[in-house]
Amino acid sequence: MNKEFQLTLDDVGSNGNQNIETLFALANGFLGVRASLPIAEEGCNAGSFVNGFYETSDITYGENAYGYAKQHQTMVKLFDFRTIELKINDCDKFTLSSRQMNLDMGKGVLQEKYVYTTSLNQEVQIEIESFASHKNRSVYAQKWRIMPLNFSGTIGVNKQAVHIQPNKVREDDPRKKESSAALQIDEEKVQTKNSGQILYYRFDDYQSEKLVEIGEEISFVQCYEMSKTPLSSIKIDYEVMKEAQQTIFQDFWSISDIELEGNVQLQKGIRFNLFHLFSSAGRDGKTNFSAKGLTGEGYEGHYFWDTEMYLLPFFIFTQPEIAKSLLQYRRNILPKAKERASELGYKGALFTWRTINGEETSAYYPAGTAQLHINADIAYAFELYEKVTGDTKFLSSAKDVLYETARFWLDYGFYSKRGFELHEVTGPDEYTALVNNNYYTNQMAKNNLYYAVKLANQYQEYVEEAVDWKKAADAMFVGYDEEKKLTKQDDSFLEKEKWHFEQTPKEKYPLLLHYHPMKIYKYQVLKQADVLLAHMLFPRGVEQEKRDFDYYEPLTTHDSSLSKAIYGVVASRIGYEKKAYDFFKESAIMDLEDTHENANHGIHAANMGGCWLGLIYGFAGLRVEGEEIVFHNHLPKEFTSLKFRYLHKGNVQEVVLTQDEKTNGDFGSS
Amino acid sequence: MNKEFQLTLDDVGSNGNQNIETLFALANGFLGVRASLPIAEEGCNAGSFVNGFYETSDITYGENAYGYAKQHQTMVKLFDFRTIELKINDCDKFTLSSRQMNLDMGKGVLQEKYVYTTSLNQEVQIEIESFASHKNRSVYAQKWRIMPLNFSGTIGVNKQAVHIQPNKVREDDPRKKESSAALQIDEEKVQTKNSGQILYYRFDDYQSEKLVEIGEEISFVQCYEMSKTPLSSIKIDYEVMKEAQQTIFQDFWSISDIELEGNVQLQKGIRFNLFHLFSSAGRDGKTNFSAKGLTGEGYEGHYFWDTEMYLLPFFIFTQPEIAKSLLQYRRNILPKAKERASELGYKGALFTWRTINGEETSAYYPAGTAQLHINADIAYAFELYEKVTGDTKFLSSAKDVLYETARFWLDYGFYSKRGFELHEVTGPDEYTALVNNNYYTNQMAKNNLYYAVKLANQYQEYVEEAVDWKKAADAMFVGYDEEKKLTKQDDSFLEKEKWHFEQTPKEKYPLLLHYHPMKIYKYQVLKQADVLLAHMLFPRGVEQEKRDFDYYEPLTTHDSSLSKAIYGVVASRIGYEKKAYDFFKESAIMDLEDTHENANHGIHAANMGGCWLGLIYGFAGLRVEGEEIVFHNHLPKEFTSLKFRYLHKGNVQEVVLTQDEKTNGDFGSS
CATH class of the missing domain: 2.70.98.40 (Glycoside hydrolase, family 65, N-terminal domain)
Structure with a gap:
């Protein structure tokens, strides 16, 4: 080597x-x-x-309440x-x-x-x-x-x-x-x-x-x-x-390596990130991938949605056996998720926000339990796994995860004149909490419901229930501001005052360490990608994504390490090449250069997966469209070439992007 | 006797x-x-x-954060x-x-x-x-x-x-x-x-x-x-x-007694309540009236807004010296309130939700610190005290309380197309938290600002600042649903799903002990009077109040002991005589009959003050209109007469209501 x-x-x-x-x-x-x-x-x-x-x-609360x-x-x-x-x-x-x-x-x-x-x-x-x-x-x-x-x-x-x-x-x-x-x-x-x-x-x-x-x-x-x-x-x-x-x-490395020509430091950063992803992922179906991997005590070794939304794409596309064992973990804790839903007064299953053993251990529910989207994140990862690997056998053993999460959404939401609504949730952006109809959550829940319907029909089970799941998914409300032509992060986000960035000196970041949550929640200010994360998964067309990017990105502090990689992916896709390069760069070297000044507590695993997303979903524009894996060359001019491999239904595929071949068109690969 | x-x-x-x-x-x-x-x-x-x-x-939190x-x-x-x-x-x-x-x-x-x-x-x-x-x-x-x-x-x-x-x-x-x-x-x-x-x-x-x-x-x-x-x-x-x-x-008793003919038990309940009000009120300007008085350890002996909104009317109208000392307490803790506002990143003063020494001791901010209305509640009580007693001397020594609270509102709120808005607050109804433009809060803050303007002009100080206070008060947004012709409790309340009362067995009340706050907040369900409390203070006309009463009262669990008395007052005023009687009755005997099954922890002091409100603001329809104290006979048919006294600018006044004299008109008394 x-x-x-x-x-x-x-x-x-x-x-x-x-x-x-x-x-x-x-x-x-x-x-x-x-x-x-x-x-x-x-x-x-x-x-x-x-x-x-x-x-x-035991968790001690200043003031305890039911269901904590x-x-x-x-x-x-x-x-x-x-x-x-x-x-x-x-x-x-x-x-x-x-x-x-x-x-x-x-x-x-x-x-x-x-x-x-x-x-x-x-x-x-x-x-x-x-x-x-x-x-x-x-x-x-x-x-x-x-x-x-x-x-x-x-x-x-x-x-x-x-x-x-x-x-x-x-x-x-x-x-x-x-x-x-x-x-x-x-x-x-x-x-x-x-x-x-x-x-x-x-x-x-x-x-x-x-x-x-x-x-x-x-x-x-x-x-x-x-x-x-x-x-x-x-x-x-x-x-x-x-x-x-x-x-x-x-x-x-023969499968998972990525060769990026044009910047030696970033090439090293990529390999460093992939090395740690391979190193810390649980392999036994009973453990997962903690926020800091096995490199430090930060976040107490808990597993979050990071696994499904930031890490699993890398594993699904290049190390599907590891992906399977990480998903198997969720299948194994499904009984705990059902207990939790029941404790909160709902049907189905609610996976807990942070956990090792499957029980909720988040002691602050507005930025914990309220992030119901974890249910749909898990569902999304199961679906992606099946689509990319074609491993229907595993899915057939784990499909209860999809049914039970669908049941939860159906019971949690309600029909109004506007459609099927999901209230009192917190989306990925933790600087906005307990809101109604978070766009990301609703889109993801909708996808969760549809996938459960697909499985139910495929396996001819719960077919009647599936009718209700489909009805809710069809009716799922998604907020849009017709005047501003903006996707609404939630019902009230655009009504809020904008954060006074000009009055916020550098040393006051991350905001969560310097302002009361009540103050942070009051403003239009994001910790991390929210609407734009949804756009990464469910594209809405370049023009809409540009408008949303132009609106939300300047309001984003990127105080979460889960933010920049996602903005980078979307920036690639909408042709913001400079921003795509910058965000990718910061994602590639975050721990290597200790840009968040807390690598001492452990790696930022999700960002490492985000780095892979920046390269493959971003620069290479990977999208899964039906049975096809589709690419688009968005390689920034700073790089001469990008070469990587992935597995599609068991077959190794290689993709090479160069500046010469940069065109505007998609190209398939299956 | x-x-x-x-x-x-x-x-x-x-x-x-x-x-x-x-x-x-x-x-x-x-x-x-x-x-x-x-x-x-x-x-x-x-x-x-x-x-x-x-x-x-020290308060221990499962997960601590800035400003707790x-x-x-x-x-x-x-x-x-x-x-x-x-x-x-x-x-x-x-x-x-x-x-x-x-x-x-x-x-x-x-x-x-x-x-x-x-x-x-x-x-x-x-x-x-x-x-x-x-x-x-x-x-x-x-x-x-x-x-x-x-x-x-x-x-x-x-x-x-x-x-x-x-x-x-x-x-x-x-x-x-x-x-x-x-x-x-x-x-x-x-x-x-x-x-x-x-x-x-x-x-x-x-x-x-x-x-x-x-x-x-x-x-x-x-x-x-x-x-x-x-x-x-x-x-x-x-x-x-x-x-x-x-x-x-x-x-x-020569001033504060109330004679209600027609029900011996309720007469005793009234005296019992007044006895405890007189017994537990702090007298030295350095102490206040804790939620359970000096009769038990419930709520740890903390002082809440209960004093200003439930207890002070009784004292202001019948024992103004006690009222003054309770208000003096707030003046004494003003420096702590200024520190708290500053800690949270705002100008002026923010009185803490629950306290003994002036520092915040609420360990759950969504139903604690977020109840900013306490600032305006205190301002309201100072204003009522001045209006009823004419004691301008005390007010002139305490007017900083009004200026500093006005400063807080001006800094906390912001101007939008809709007006001056107050976001991320919790109103009196603790089953709805962290909302935008809680009607009660906005109305009270508006009143707070206007009163500060009045004092500033009267004393010719902070006159320029007062221009901004007035501007904000004039522009204060108040939500109204034009279609339903309803006052909106807050921006999102009417958009929520209604609580499933039919699926809630008796033993599941009070809800706060049986459901996660996230679940409770998601629904249209009230712990206590909110919009209707605002209506009690700022009447909106019988027709509007009836519509709001008909809408909100059935959604109210009355899980708070602060609820029924207020609904009773409004019921009197809008001619819902039966409901007025029922709510008053429950308020009069709450502790005597232990209807909340927790009198063992101490009296429900606020409800005792609420009992006085039910009689005087409700049955006797007391309102302060400019220099006048105005009454309206709403005496329920169950009572033959109601006799009470009050002090207006130092003069004892006596009011007697009987069924014979029951007319539709107001009558003055000054």
């Missing part, structure tokens, strides 16, 4: 320890390990995670596998002199080299090679080499997994919520206190004390194993495992 | 211990004592309170002054055989008689006379008589104030929130831990052990003194104090 697959410290914008821990983190969908220093410094945040391994605690989420679910920060205790003669204090990191994204292996210095100027070099195995997802493996550079002496080594003690209090920034849980640690397993989850483990500890001459080294291999089921007794062979890792990553 | 001023156990609907503790509680605006049993039984909730004596604790209220403020449950330790020979277990209570509301004195029986059938009678002194508000005084009825023996008595230890956890029902705080108790004072409040005390303890023959008795007097400032050393004379109490209550 060439240099473009190597990530080094030169490639990242911020060299803060926690930032590096996130960006160079290794994960395999089951476990994730932050790339912390071998000898801890202040301000480090070492640790590892297991997907879906969480602790619960009852328990926090918090992904547990597990062991620090990377800390080493070192002693040179009698000295155990070291200063970091140099650090080199090389993440070989092509092979899924991290190489590190450190030089540490004692107060007596003794220099010791540490080399670590490590990977989170994709062959055996229980395994995180390390190979260490420790060598004196300018002395001979006794080197003592103690390398053990260290349990991270809970030491963080809940933070006020709702995006962070770092926390770790007290674990009961037994000989072969750890157990959470409240949620009763069990994790089996087997760790290779290493201890030695040796006289080492210059030119000699201490080397050892460690395989850390963790599993939700008892571990097999088979001994891990590091080299065999590493070989398999490379093969798996080669296979991954 | 005649029998109608005596409240006995026969008069109350529920004989539960906690209910009796509330109904027979004694208070003097400074301190309040629940009428608990002398020998505690399970399920009792004894205790005393001092107005505005509170403890703070930071601290709970909780009125502290203080000493149990009523428990006695009794020993007859060696026996200290007693069974209550009989209980008589007689609250002489005419004199402000409670008489009680208990017979307790030992397992050996020894009967002992306990008589207690007690009052919360209105002459010296530091004093709660008791006189005890203990006599053996059927034996002679040694009677041991230990009568001491007992500190109530914190033993309650926060409850989920937002209306309760009982709690008590750990106190640091020194020799002469107690101190709260977090809020650092100090209360000085001097208690007469009593201990004795005597041989008592049948026909003899043990008697003693106890004066419990508490004060926020060091106590004077003057010894309290029980009889002198009791004499003064009777004079003060005579004076009170």
